[in-house]
Amino acid sequence: MAMEEIVSGVYGIGMGYVNAFLIAGDDGLTLVDSGLPRKKDRILSAVAGTGRQPADLKHILITHHHIDHMGSLGDLMEATGAKSYVHPLDSPIVRGDRPQPGPNPASLLGKFAGPLLARFGPAPTTAPVDVEVADGEEMAIAGGIRALHTPGHTPGHLAFLLARDGGVLFAGDAAANVFRLGMPIGMFTADRQQAKESVRKLAALEFEVACFGHGRALKGEANLKFRRLAEKLAR
Ligand SMILES: [Zn+2]
Ligand SMILES: [Zn+2]
Numbered sequence: 001m002a003m004e005e006i007v008s009g010v011y012g013i014g015m016g017y018v019n020a021f022l023i024a025g026d027d028g029l030t031l032v033d034s035g036l037p038r039k040k041d042r043i044l045s046a047v048a049g050t051g052r053q054p055a056d057l058k059h060i061l062i063t064h065h066h067i068d069h070m071g072s073l074g075d076l077m078e079a080t081g082a083k084s085y086v087h088p089l090d091s092p093i094v095r096g097d098r099p100q101p102g103p104n105p106a107s108l109l110g111k112f113a114g115p116l117l118a119r120f121g122p123a124p125t126t127a128p129v130d131v132e133v134a135d136g137e138e139m140a141i142a143g144g145i146r147a148l149h150t151p152g153h154t155p156g157h158l159a160f161l162l163a164r165d166g167g168v169l170f171a172g173d174a175a176a177n178v179f180r181l182g183m184p185i186g187m188f189t190a191d192r193q194q195a196k197e198s199v200r201k202l203a204a205l206e207f208e209v210a211c212f213g214h215g216r217a218l219k220g221e222a223n224l225k226f227r228r229l230a231e232k233l234a235r
Pocket of ligand 2: 018066068069173213214
């Protein structure tokens with residue numbers, strides 16, 4: 001089972017191409033994102049791997065409404081009693097009050113892949129949203145986590161900054177580190193210009209470690225790499 005301790009008490013759960021993260025704290029466990037649908041058991045076995053029980057999972061922070069990030073949210077909430085946290089611009093889609101928008105039709109790939117994904121991709125799931133989280137909100141979770149509204153990839157995309165080890169950023173899909181640090185592939189990004197602004201916003205913060213929805217974590221001076229990416233995107 002692919003579980004990596006990224007820094008003390010922060011675990012990456014690799015599930016194929018997408019990651020979720022567990023944070024152990026005095027207040028129990030916090031999960032960042034929930035993988036595709038039907039990943040409940042996979043995530044609960046990661047919970048067991050940290051020596052805790054399902055009921056110890058107290059908070060599930062969702063970076064954005066895409067199915068590979070919120071797919072197992074409802075199942076996990078039911079199994080653990082954890083509370084969910086989503087930005088108000090993405091919560092109607094998580095709740096199922098609005099349909100998943102699908103890939104950006106303005107991107108060439110999205111135009112062709114969109115109908116295929118709608119037909120063959122994972123069926124949408126929905127989940128209750130307990131807490132709508134605004135930009136800059138300091139949450140007394142896991143020793144202190146700040147929510148950062150980082151729109152572009154989706155309108156309500158959130159990144160989370162954990163006040164630990166010089167700062168641990170959970171970037172969601174605001175950036176990815178698959179081959180190298182960059183933007184996630186365009187067809188899933190709703191507004192590329194806004195997404196660039198969000199990279200700039202993250203690059204201005206202090207953090208040593210960055211964790212991504214897709215790709216490997218950056219350890220050590222991760223914010224400098226974000227600054228270089230922001231400069232590159234500005235050219
Ligand atoms: Zn996404
Ligand atoms: Zn993603």
